[in-house]
Amino acid sequence: VSMLQRIWDFTKRHQRGLLVVAGTIGGVYATTRYVRNKLNDYQRKSAEEFAVRENLKRRFEQNQSDCLFTVMALLPTLTEQLTEEVNVDALTLRLRQTRPAAPASTTVTEASNPVDMGSSYVQVEAPAAAEGEKHPEGTATPAPTPMEAGVPSFSAEQASETPAPSSAEKPPVVDRETKLQIWQEIKLSSFTRTVAAVYLLTLLTTLTHVQLNLVGRYIYVASVAESGTEAGPNQEASVKMGMQRDARLPVETERQYLSFSWWLLNVGWRQCLERTRYAVNAVVGKLSLKKACSYDDMCSIFDTIRTVIEEAPGASDGEPLSEIVRTMLIPDTDDEVLRVLNESGVTENATTITPELRNLLDETRDFLDSPDFVAVLRACLNESFSLLLHRLRDPMFPEPFADLAASSESGIREITEIEAETVDKRFPLVKLLPEISRKAHLVLNGYPNEYLNMVASTNALRAYSAIIYSSYDKDASTA
Numbered sequence: 001v002s003m004l005q006r007i008w009d010f011t012k013r014h015q016r017g018l019l020v021v022a023g024t025i026g027g028v029y030a031t032t033r034y035v036r037n038k039l040n041d042y043q044r045k046s047a048e049e050f051a052v053r054e055n056l057k058r059r060f061e062q063n064q065s066d067c068l069f070t071v072m073a074l075l076p077t078l079t080e081q082l083t084e085e086v087n088v089d090a091l092t093l094r095l096r097q098t099r100p101a102a103p104a105s106t107t108v109t110e111a112s113n114p115v116d117m118g119s120s121y122v123q124v125e126a127p128a129a130a131e132g133e134k135h136p137e138g139t140a141t142p143a144p145t146p147m148e149a150g151v152p153s154f155s156a157e158q159a160s161e162t163p164a165p166s167s168a169e170k171p172p173v174v175d176r177e178t179k180l181q182i183w184q185e186i187k188l189s190s191f192t193r194t195v196a197a198v199y200l201l202t203l204l205t206t207l208t209h210v211q212l213n214l215v216g217r218y219i220y221v222a223s224v225a226e227s228g229t230e231a232g233p234n235q236e237a238s239v240k241m242g243m244q245r246d247a248r249l250p251v252e253t254e255r256q257y258l259s260f261s262w263w264l265l266n267v268g269w270r271q272c273l274e275r276t277r278y279a280v281n282a283v284v285g286k287l288s289l290k291k292a293c294s295y296d297d298m299c300s301i302f303d304t305i306r307t308v309i310e311e312a313p314g315a316s317d318g319e320p321l322s323e324i325v326r327t328m329l330i331p332d333t334d335d336e337v338l339r340v341l342n343e344s345g346v347t348e349n350a351t352t353i354t355p356e357l358r359n360l361l362d363e364t365r366d367f368l369d370s371p372d373f374v375a376v377l378r379a380c381l382n383e384s385f386s387l388l389l390h391r392l393r394d395p396m397f398p399e400p401f402a403d404l405a406a407s408s409e410s411g412i413r414e415i416t417e418i419e420a421e422t423v424d425k426r427f428p429l430v431k432l433l434p435e436i437s438r439k440a441h442l443v444l445n446g447y448p449n450e451y452l453n454m455v456a457s458t459n460a461l462r463a464y465s466a467i468i469y470s471s472y473d474k475d476a477s478t479a
Helices: 002-013 015-085 088-098 176-227 233-245 251-258 261-283 295-310 321-329 334-343 355-369 371-396 417-422 429-445 450-456 459-469 472-478
Strands: none
Touching: 002 015, 015 176, 015 261, 015 429, 015 450, 015 459, 088 176, 176 251, 176 261, 176 295, 176 321, 176 355, 176 371, 176 429, 176 450, 176 459, 176 472, 251 355, 261 295, 261 321, 261 334, 295 371, 321 355, 321 371, 355 371, 371 429, 371 450, 371 459
16 A cells, blocks of 8 residues: 555646657657658659559550551551642653663663652653763763663753664653643652641641540540549549549440541541642742752752741731641531541431540640640651651762771871762752652651651650640539
8 A cells, every 4th residue: 555655646736747758759659650641642652643543544645646547547548649639650651652762772771770759750761861961080870870770861952862773662752841831740759748747647637536546535534433442632623623524434435436537537637638749839849950969959949948938928818837837637617527427437427526526626726726736746847858858869969077986096087078078968859850759669668667756756846746635634624
């Protein structure tokens, strides 16, 4: 009893101190438990958000791959129509038929290695140098390069070629003006087809990215709203609010919406071609076939054509580029929408537009009308034309000093006279036409298609695709 009494007395005497100690210990325990729980929650949420980001990234990357394969599947349609409409092959055949029969010393042969897919030119041996033509002493007459041999040579003398012997069968006599007219058509068609090919490839790629990323966003939002497990704490509310506004996209509506690439493949491509033809006629039509062109001159020609297409009023009455492009990519009126539904084969005898499809089309028009899309389109076109000009430079205007450093141990040596002459190398415009025309087939039919890969991997297009794919936050804020 005395011990219990002493303990009680001690407690009474030190009551305040004991309470402080007990409170401190309890507070430390509670704080430690709280911090540990918060740390566990933070780690769990971090792991969930990491999984969400990885899943979203995986879905997004898969969507971009789908865009690439979709464009590859649609390109043959564009290729066929563009090749038929701008038929450089037929013009070349007409030009061959106007040539007099070749003398025995001149051979006309088909190319031993046919040019890649629909080359517009056959291989014709270049005519011998005109009598009395002088070359620098000690310098042999240069043999025609493969590219030069791929196009009938054009010169002032050719228009008055000596007729073949009477024993040879003579084709109908064609005057020089007719030949020049055919050459002018070849010149315009070569530029038109290649420039239009670059524009059509870029337009089809950007449209496909807008469509598939918009549909992919609906699919992602639907999967998150149904499972409730994929979205992080900050995303789940916005995703589910977006679902309250945008219900799950019906499969039939998705099929109808994706069929609207038909508009570009059957209607819009012709608008693009006519605009390109107008620009080429305005820029290239006044250039002489014998104009000496350097690489910089060729770049300037393409830049001027682009300026007329994208900025000059021309035949479009000063419409902004976004409106011009939108009418190429997607129909404007309800009648045009119904035409796409009926003629694309997705719907038979469609007479009405469902609200879901109308919402998708309206949202697509908003994306296409935005200044951001115009900036993305121009960035893609810049990449495409840069690659085109680079590929045109390789066969005709090789870098004169590419191997200079590698061939010298010190990286410094004297430049030869021949190397100095190649710095400003020039060719008659007519000799550039085969290579320019051939590039149209590589733009649309190349395998692997480096032009398509270049456009699809453009940073601006990927960033814009990410904005479209993740725009459910905007839906949530406006719901």
